[in-house]
Amino acid sequence: MRRLFSFLLAGTFMFAIACTSSQKKADSAPEEKSAEVEEVVADNTLTQSEKDAGWVLLFNGETPEGWRGVNKADFPGGWEVEDGTLHCKGSGQGEAGANDGGDILYDKKFSNFHLKMDWKISEGGNSGIFYLGQEVEDWPIYKTAPEMQVLDNLRHPDAMLGKDGNRQAGSLYDLIPAKPQNAKPVGEWNSIEIICYKGTVVHKQNGETVVEYHLWTDDWKALVADSKFPELNENWADVAKEGYIAVQDHGDDVWYKNIKIREL
Template sequence: MRREFLLLLTAIFAIATACNSGTKKKEEANEEKSAQVEETVPDNTLTDAEKQAGWVLLFDGTTSNGWRGNNKDYFPAGWQIVDGTLMCKGSGEGEAGAEEGGDILYDEKFKDFQLKLEWKISEGGNSGIFYLGEEVEDWPIYKTAPEMQILDNERHPDAILGKDGNRKAGSLYDLIPADPQNSKPAGEWNSVEIICYQGTVVHKQNGEVVVEYHLWTDDWNALVADSKFPGLNPDWADVAKEGYIALQDHGNDVWFKNIKIKKL
């Protein structure tokens, strides 16, 4: 009887093991299938689900349609469309070398929105994403707009300047450091997201929330007062409730793709 009982247990164990193995293989096959579906989505396109949700492309991967220079009515020669990316060809002279480049903006103002894009920076490079910016004659857009920093944290001096790392990638430039600091090295793509809704602003970098703050509050005014911005524009804290999205030419090679936005 004991021998028969042991044989029965062995058989049950074998069946359970086979079932678990089959389930695991099925899960692995589903995961592999999902990964393959993600890989086949072309850059600079929207899925049907994104279209239904209200997402709109700001860059089609082949033209500069919708983009122009800050305080210009044309697309600057220092920017190019390269292999499906919107690329700034750096002068190597910082902001001072932007005669044929300069910052570019998308020619539509946005109020409450969710912006997604991917960026890649060259070694030692610096750039940024501006939002809620205003176009003022003879002014660079950073005199009016908050900036999500783009940086090679390993090589650019800004990584050790400012306060507590508030000039590293993903940070609200010179104001709030990205926490956690999860940017990828120069030459690798980073995915970012900026959400603006009724004064609440969120920066996401590579899938994680790294900055959250609230415009037009007492805390916001105190934060700005303790930064370099009042010296650039005494009214800098009065960020516009509706403004431009812009990409920075800081004199270094930088690439952007998959730029899309949804109005909230």
Template sequence: MKGLFYATSMVAMAAVITSCGNGGAKKAAADSTAMAADSNVVVLFDGTSLDGWRGYNKDTVPSAWTLEDGCIKINGSGAGEAGARNGGDLIFGAEKFGNFELSFEWKVAKGSNSGVFYMIQEVPDTPSYYSAPEYQILDNENHPDAKLGVDGNRKSASLYDMIPAKPQNSKPFGEWNTGKIMVYKGTVVHYQNGENVLEYHLWTPEWQAMLDKSKFSKDKNEKAYNLLLNCGGDQKEGYIGLQDHGDDVWYRNITVKKLD
């Protein structure tokens, strides 16, 4: 994993550090303009608009997702995962990505839960997480999910319900964390606050074995199992999305660097 971390760091773009409030939105817009000079970089969120975003299996942005001081915020309904009529998962619907490096920042309110999905296939009448691996977003100290699963595989930056993030270096609720997901020819690496916390490989016997042991196994959820087994579909690409789990969560500085 250390060798892969070194290799990918050579293509990683510098993190953009802004603050919500106190001019954070203006600085985010300026920084995103500078990054756009790199033709391989796609600015998914520039701090000023939700252009390119929409609800999963929807044509518009659900009203529970708003702009707040240069951030994307999901205003929690308290109704659980996509439980409110005006909520639901949010996807960047303007483009699908196959080999990429996704960078973002996130913070949660006390006890909050969300997730970053990648390689999403939009399937009618099917939740987004049926087809997409999840980078868990969580208040580890105050949400019950942190004590579920196996060996901490539902804590922040984990591959949800499959691989725990180690070291577990997330910051407390109310503080900003940096996240990064690298996907390259089936190899996937999660980063949290500057550290490589897990690695796995899609479309391999090991990937199938992980699914077999998870809540997405064929016995427990055959539809999700089949979609995840062929993650990314025939083109090996998909949408990037943010989860509505009914809690207050903020995201900012969301960019993708395409990898050849």
């Protein structure tokens, strides 16, 4: 019995030592991270995964390389590269003062693509993003291209015009309203995406799909005929299957950055 008691006592002592040692190891082990740390990406750059997926930059943040005025050979004086952005210098006269700048385009046509960029608008400002646009002598590009609206929804009168908010930020201008309407206020950056594939077009704003439609269909032609531009019905109804990406000079300060595209 005494031997059995001694054996049990020794076993209990060894078990206590083992538990204490295990606890010390657990206490000294580094804490596991509960969540992955998001990769911080500098503006106007691509991650390796984006490069591998076929994304390319349309703006390097340092020069206007690749950009020029619509129906012009040069980059217009009304625009500048400022702090890593393409900046349209506001005239203070709205659309009437846009003559020194004018709309600018990236000098390559795209057909099926996924476009991303960020925009920031000035107080009371108005601008837009065109796609599948064409250059026609003496014509502004809006006569040939669908437009994703860029706007200060709180102050610019266009936000109250049109139908059901179809001139507010993110909308297919004057045709389909952005829903939900999730544009951020003046001074904050908005992230947008435009996906165009064989006539199916999607607008995304700040991570949410806000517009979806289909080019060249009867529904599309009816939308155009009922829009602000019925006289442009032939041109808009026959939007080209390949065209330019452009941004609008509406006479107001607006900034664009992180402009990138992946051809589909």
